[in-house]
Amino acid sequence: xxxxxxxxxxxxxxxxxxxxxxxxxxxxxxxxxxxxxxxxxxxxxxxxxxxxxxxxxxxxxxxxxxxxxxxxxxxxxxxxxxxxxxxxxxxxxxxxxxxxxxxxxxxxxxxxxxxxxxxxxxxxxxxxxxxxxxxxxxxxxxxxxxxxxxxxxxxxxxxxxxxxxxxxxxxxxxxxxxxxxxxxxxxxxxxxxxxxxxxxxxxxxxxxxxxxxxxxxxxxxxxxxxxxxxxxxxxxxxxxxxxxxxxxxxxxxxxxxxxxxxxxxxxxxxxxxxxxxxxxxxxxxxxxxxxxxxxxxxxxxxxxxxxxxxxxxxxxxxxxxxxxxxxxxxxxxxxxxxxxxxxxxxxxxxxxxxxxxxxxxxxxxxxxxxxxxxxxxxxxxxxxxxxxxxxxxxxxxxxxxxxxxxxxxxxxxxxxxxxxxxxxxxxxxxxxxxxxxxxxxxxxxxxxxxxxxxxxxxxxxxxxxxxxxxxxxxxxxxxxxxxxxxxxxxxx
Numbered sequence: 001x002x003x004x005x006x007x008x009x010x011x012x013x014x015x016x017x018x019x020x021x022x023x024x025x026x027x028x029x030x031x032x033x034x035x036x037x038x039x040x041x042x043x044x045x046x047x048x049x050x051x052x053x054x055x056x057x058x059x060x061x062x063x064x065x066x067x068x069x070x071x072x073x074x075x076x077x078x079x080x081x082x083x084x085x086x087x088x089x090x091x092x093x094x095x096x097x098x099x100x101x102x103x104x105x106x107x108x109x110x111x112x113x114x115x116x117x118x119x120x121x122x123x124x125x126x127x128x129x130x131x132x133x134x135x136x137x138x139x140x141x142x143x144x145x146x147x148x149x150x151x152x153x154x155x156x157x158x159x160x161x162x163x164x165x166x167x168x169x170x171x172x173x174x175x176x177x178x179x180x181x182x183x184x185x186x187x188x189x190x191x192x193x194x195x196x197x198x199x200x201x202x203x204x205x206x207x208x209x210x211x212x213x214x215x216x217x218x219x220x221x222x223x224x225x226x227x228x229x230x231x232x233x234x235x236x237x238x239x240x241x242x243x244x245x246x247x248x249x250x251x252x253x254x255x256x257x258x259x260x261x262x263x264x265x266x267x268x269x270x271x272x273x274x275x276x277x278x279x280x281x282x283x284x285x286x287x288x289x290x291x292x293x294x295x296x297x298x299x300x301x302x303x304x305x306x307x308x309x310x311x312x313x314x315x316x317x318x319x320x321x322x323x324x325x326x327x328x329x330x331x332x333x334x335x336x337x338x339x340x341x342x343x344x345x346x347x348x349x350x351x352x353x354x355x356x357x358x359x360x361x362x363x364x365x366x367x368x369x370x371x372x373x374x375x376x377x378x379x380x381x382x383x384x385x386x387x388x389x390x391x392x393x394x395x396x397x398x399x400x401x402x403x404x405x406x407x408x409x410x411x412x413x414x415x416x417x418x419x420x421x422x423x424x425x426x427x428x429x430x431x432x433x434x435x436x437x438x439x440x441x442x443x444x445x446x447x448x449x450x451x452x453x454x455x456x457x458x459x460x461x462x463x464x465x466x467x468x469x470x471x472x473x474x475x476x477x478x479x480x481x482x483x484x485x486x487x488x489x490x491x492x
Contacts, residue, residue, distance in 0.1 A: 129183035163214035190230035197300035210242035212358035228289035291342025337383035
């Protein structure tokens with residue numbers, strides 16, 4: 001039993017579990033729990049056996065992989081359902097159940113959500129399997145956590161779309177609130193990513209298209225998901241269906257709490273810059289997170305990484321991501337360009353809506369599946385052209401800077417133009433260096449003073465313009481070669 005301090009009140013913990021505290025007392029207790037580890041451990045032991053929670057955690061990966069609870073009879077590694085008895089479940093007469101939650105027979109643990117555990121259940125009266133998400137015991141005493149849990153149910157229930165996991169019912173009056181969802185044999189996109197690293201382009205487009213459609217449905221209801229990441233995207237096994245889940249951080253767009261500054265909630269690696277700064281956000285924040293997801297499944301890693309959460313947030317707000325084509329050379333330039341626009345630091349520079357992204361990805365997927373029949377969408381081609389135009393502008397700017405500064409540097413170190421024999425450019429200068437004998441070099445190194453060279457005042461600006469024009473022509477040739485290559489991979 002953890003050692004409690006004089007400020008701790010164990011009776012309040014028990015009263016909170018039985019919902020006997022006022023809202024003010026709940027808030028005070030929640031504030032105390034944030035600072036008191038012994039009380040959190042005591043609350044966990046009161047709500048559910050700590051050993052059971054540890055055992056549940058140890059089998060989550062087995063459950064998620066589909067290798068369920070079965071072993072050879074008599075084997076030392078045999079896993080029995082009775083080992084999963086949890087204090088908040090009522091006894092069940094069913095031999096294949098670990099307990100009962102109201103009228104639901106709980107059969108096993110299948111995973112964790114953002115703020116609770118997910119159980120596999122069975123409703124006898126409807127003869128169907130369901131998934132039950134139960135709030136974690138250490139959160140159940142917090143009024144804010146309960147409100148967030150209920151908000152997840154309300155937010156998701158408002159969205160009726162095949163790419164959003166529906167909520168069938170919610171119970172928030174019990175010791176531990178829970179909500180009921182359909183049971184789907186699936187894995188998360190994060191699990192797929194951990195197993196396969198970068199995914200093929202067709203899978204990236206297929207998954208991205210469905211996630212974009214799910215986001216569009218949520219945004220149509222005035223909701224911002226705020227936590228779009230691979231762990232919250234479910235892939236149904238043996239079916240090409242993708243579902244967005246866990247709307248626990250969702251807020252109505254016009255909710256006052258949404259625009260409150262100083263509030264950061266979400267997952268750092270997939271946050272938008274405005275979310276990381278605690279600024280006001282809108283639906284375009286989800287598009288940035290979505291772009292981070294596309295980057296991760298295209299390259300095998302998130303776009304922004306660091307050793308600490310603070311370091312990640314600084315990179316999200318201040319640093320550009322490494323081009324995806326550098327990490328995955330087989331990735332089409334047009335797909336990398338789409339991801340780059342989604343990851344624009346300014347919300348105004350991203351796509352206008354999830355619907356726009358869905359339509360673009362749908363056209364790109366059709367092109368990849370039938371490249372000889374369907375051309376790449378015009379919007380994708382325009383992004384590629386804009387990308388090359390930006391590179392060209394950057395190159396010309398760099399060339400111009402070199403052309404302007406190089407003569408100044410050369411005039412400082414080259415001999416004076418007053419000697420016509422010495423005014424023959426860099427080649428003549430290099431040739432003179434080659435003709436210097438070792439003895440002369442040694443003598444120069446030991447000399448006490450070296451006379452300064454006079455500036456080359458006769459360097460022609462027309463020659464600078466001529467060099468820039470020549471370099472610009474070379475850049476045009478490179479761009480034409482690139483466009484020819486691009487045309488070669490696209491149907492006429």
